[in-house]
Amino acid sequence: AVIGGWQVSIINTMQSGTPFNLTYGPAAQNQVSQQISATYRGANEYRPNVNPGVKKILNTQIASNGFIQYVNPAAFSLPATTVGGAPASPFGNAARNPLRNTPFYQTDLALNKKFSTPIEGLKVEFRSEFYNLLNHTNLYLPSTIGGTNGSTASTGGIISSTFEPRIIQFGLKVLY
Numbered sequence: 001a002v003i004g005g006w007q008v009s010i011i012n013t014m015q016s017g018t019p020f021n022l023t024y025g026p027a028a029q030n031q032v033s034q035q036i037s038a039t040y041r042g043a044n045e046y047r048p049n050v051n052p053g054v055k056k057i058l059n060t061q062i063a064s065n066g067f068i069q070y071v072n073p074a075a076f077s078l079p080a081t082t083v084g085g086a087p088a089s090p091f092g093n094a095a096r097n098p099l100r101n102t103p104f105y106q107t108d109l110a111l112n113k114k115f116s117t118p119i120e121g122l123k124v125e126f127r128s129e130f131y132n133l134l135n136h137t138n139l140y141l142p143s144t145i146g147g148t149n150g151s152t153a154s155t156g157g158i159i160s161s162t163f164e165p166r167i168i169q170f171g172l173k174v175l176y
Contacts, residue, residue, distance in 0.1 A: 009110040017100030022071065023144045024048055024078055024153070026090040048076040048145060048153060049092040056099060063158050070142045071099065071157025080150035101141055104163070107133045114175075127171040135166040 023045040050056075054075040063069035080088045109130040114123050132138075140163060145156030 005113055007110075007112040009112075011108040013104065013106045013108075015104040017102050018104070018141065019097035019100050020141050021045055021097055022048060022076060022094055022099065022157075024146055024156075025144070026079070026081075026149065046090050047092045047094040047096070048078050050094050050098075051075050051077055051152065058157075065158070065160075068139065068159040069157060070101075070139070070159045071145065073145050073147065073153040073155060073157050076145055076153045077151060078145075078147055078149045078153055101159075102139045104138045105134075105136045106131075106138065106163075107136075109133045121176055123175040125173040125175060127173065129167075129169050131167040132164060133166065137165075138163040 024047075026046050051074065055072055056075040058069050058072050061069045076094065077092075079090055079092050082088055111128045112125065114125045116123055139159045140161040142157045142159050145153040147154035147156075
């Protein structure tokens with residue numbers, strides 16, 4: 001009675017890296033609108049310029065703060081604030097979603113079983129779920145880049161968080 005009758009469900013998720021935007025926050029005098037980066041407007045973000053010939057992804061290099069320096073800030077520059085004394089456009093030449101994050105791998109497992117009881121019409125259901133069963137570390141998106149306008153970016157592109165680690169939960173349901 002304990003060994004038979006189990007229901008097993010497995011969900012395996014394997015995704016190539018998530019595309020992401022590289023953005024920066026221009027100085028107030030160079031912002032086109034305070035609302036331009038509002039997410040309900042489609043998130044028309046300020047993007048930097050691409051420095052040609054420089055490697056954009058550093059992959060697993062560890063930054064001075066102990067986090068992963070995923071994006072090379074030297075591969076991007078922030079648009080100048082003025083051109084000939086007039087305010088310049090804060091929009092760089094970087095494409096939308098130019099880079100991809102690391103791949104995402106996760107396996108979820110569920111084990112369920114209904115047990116009959118000596119009491120008529122009373123059943124007990126045991127449930128267990130294992131999210132990220134193999135405890136694979138999946139990295140979250142990198143931070144925005146920053147620095148001085150008109151020069152190469154000097155900060156940002158750091159991955160400082162991960163998706164959830166292994167989570168195990170159990171449940172017991174009484175059906176009558």
